Amino acid sequence: xxxxxxxxxxxxxxxxxxxxxxxxxxxxxxxxxxxxxxxxxxxxxxxxxxxxxxxxxxxxxxxxxxxxxxxxxxxxxxxxxxxxxxxxxxxxxxxxxxxxxxxxxxxxxxxxxxxxxxxxxxxxxxxxxxxxxxxxxxxxxxxxxxxxxxxxxxxxxxxxxxxxxxxxxxxxxxxxxxxxxxxxxxxxxxxxxxxxxxxxxxxxxxxxxxxxxxxxxxxxxxxxxxxxxxxxxxxxxxxxxxxxxxxxxxxxxxxxxxxxxxxxxxxxxxxxxxxxxxxxxxxxxxxxxxxxxxxxxxxxxxxxxxxxxxxxxxxxxxxxxxxxxxxxxxxxxxxxxxxxxxxxxxxxxxxxxxxxxxxxxxxxxxxxxxxxxx
Numbered sequence: 001x002x003x004x005x006x007x008x009x010x011x012x013x014x015x016x017x018x019x020x021x022x023x024x025x026x027x028x029x030x031x032x033x034x035x036x037x038x039x040x041x042x043x044x045x046x047x048x049x050x051x052x053x054x055x056x057x058x059x060x061x062x063x064x065x066x067x068x069x070x071x072x073x074x075x076x077x078x079x080x081x082x083x084x085x086x087x088x089x090x091x092x093x094x095x096x097x098x099x100x101x102x103x104x105x106x107x108x109x110x111x112x113x114x115x116x117x118x119x120x121x122x123x124x125x126x127x128x129x130x131x132x133x134x135x136x137x138x139x140x141x142x143x144x145x146x147x148x149x150x151x152x153x154x155x156x157x158x159x160x161x162x163x164x165x166x167x168x169x170x171x172x173x174x175x176x177x178x179x180x181x182x183x184x185x186x187x188x189x190x191x192x193x194x195x196x197x198x199x200x201x202x203x204x205x206x207x208x209x210x211x212x213x214x215x216x217x218x219x220x221x222x223x224x225x226x227x228x229x230x231x232x233x234x235x236x237x238x239x240x241x242x243x244x245x246x247x248x249x250x251x252x253x254x255x256x257x258x259x260x261x262x263x264x265x266x267x268x269x270x271x272x273x274x275x276x277x278x279x280x281x282x283x284x285x286x287x288x289x290x291x292x293x294x295x296x297x298x299x300x301x302x303x304x305x306x307x308x309x310x311x312x313x314x315x316x317x318x319x320x321x322x323x324x325x326x327x328x329x330x331x332x333x334x335x336x337x338x339x340x341x342x343x344x345x346x347x348x349x350x351x352x353x354x355x356x357x358x359x360x361x362x363x364x365x366x367x368x369x370x371x372x373x374x
Contacts, residue, residue, distance in 0.1 A: 014118040014125030018314075025319030029157050029310045030110045030130055032319070036153040037132040040145070042108040047089035049112070053079040058294070059088035067115045084115045086129050087307055091293035094135040095301065103136025103301075122283070124311060131288070133305035138290035140242040142304040143272055144249045150276060150286060150306040151254045157310075158318040161279030162254040166220070166243060167262040169269040169289065172210070179232040180209040194261035213261050220247045223258035239271060246272075274306075281312050326364045326371050327357030336369060345371065 011017070018026055034044060053070055067084035083089060086109045094105055110130035118125050132149060134142050147164060154162050172191045176182040182190060190210060193201040197214050216226040220243070227240055247256045266273035266289060273289030288306030295301040313319060328337050328349045337347045348360050357365040357374055364371040 012125075014115075014123060016124065016126070021320060021323065022314050024321070025317075026128055026310060026314045028321065029313055029319040030128065032157050033130040033153045033308060033310070034108055034110050036156050037108045037149055040106070040132075040149050042106040042132045042149075044108045044110070045090060045093050046109065046111065047083070047086060047093060049114075050080045050082050051089070052076075053081040055092070056081045056083065056088070059092050067117070069114055069116045082114045084113055085307070086111060086113060087131065087133065087305060090133045090305075091135070091303065094133070094303075095293055095295045099295070104142070105135040106132070107135065108132045122309075128310045128314075129307055130310060131286075131305060131307035133303055135293065135303045136301060138270065138292075138302035138304045140245050143242065143290065144246055146288060146304050146306055147246060147274065148249055148253075150288065150308065151250060153308065154276065154278060154286070155253070157313055159278035159281065159285070159313065163277040164250060164254045164256045165262070165275045165277065166246070166256065166258045167266060167273045167275075167289075168239060168260045168271065169263060169266040169273045170271060171213070171239075171260055174235060175210070175232060178235045180207075182207065191261075191263055195263040197261075217259040217261070218257060220256040220258050223260075227258075227260060242272070270302075276306070276308070278313075281316055283312070285309055285312050324364060325360075325362040326366055327355075327360060327362040328366050330355075332366060336366075340366075340371070 038044070050071070053068065056068065068081040069084075071080050071082070072078075073080045090107050090109055094107060098105060098107075108131070111128070113127050113129050115125045115127070132146065134146055151162055151164065172182075172194065173187055176187050176190075186205060186207070190202065190205055190207045193205065194210060194213060199211055199214060202208070202210055202214075212226065212230050216223050216230070224240055224244060224247075227236060230236065243258065250256050262273075265275075265287065269289035269291050271290050274287065275284050276286035277283075278285055286306055286308040288304070290302065290304050292300040293303050324345055326340060326345045326347050328340075328347045330350045330353065332349070337349065341347055345364075348357075348362050350356075362374065364373050366372075
């Protein structure tokens, strides 16, 4: 049985070509993010597109392996997996090739990732990801630096009215081990129902003490007040003080909200997680938080980081640049074209008499030594 021939222009579902000017806008946005994090002392690393499956699965933890697209390596005859995320690869680099470096270790990255399946909210499977990881620290100071840097990078990229939605991923296990005890087998059920905001189901589980967590969600100021009113002893004090410091660092730069029970997508984060949103940009454009990477042996190392997905920014028209394309007629002195490019012009040289400014999509034409608009 033979399959029908594939059209030359057809691409697999969820993959696409970036054409002018979007391809250039994507590159410019990536450069903007990386330049921002570099100004904070973060050094760029560039992991490979594919790794041995067993190694990548171990790095991704939990459900991340479900996103892996697998291939057979003809050289080693072993299964390779294309990366669905770069964060885990950075953790591998930090714990192996850069294990000798002093901590905290500041690393940045940017590149394409490929997921096995698309989602309803994001039909693309190939995504442009950029971010930064702070290895060796996951305290409040680290969170403030990471979030300040993420907001600054988005602002530099042209994103307006940024919202940071904070969450406390391990809040339920923390409370279950202290002021609001739960049987071990019930913790995941309570976490799931809190994530769904199902008060009836929580009450049916006999976990009424957790109901105030649902009502605490909202703008950071009132949310913290409601959280501090929950009688949990000292189990929440340091966390809430930390959130207050983070919110103060972002004041005037972003709107900060808190949803203490949000858990979807934060399965491997520890005490803090966050999502990033921008005005007129559909859905989440970034996320991050505190987590642990596997170090030597069974040891773990604390870390804090963020990832941004730049495709929604490109689709919204961000990263675009004024396209001044200057048509340079035949016979023009090459030195003149060099000087014009040094002034910021993009020169398009005629190669034959048939070339024209209009046909080549230029905005200006060189008249003698002076650019003239068309």
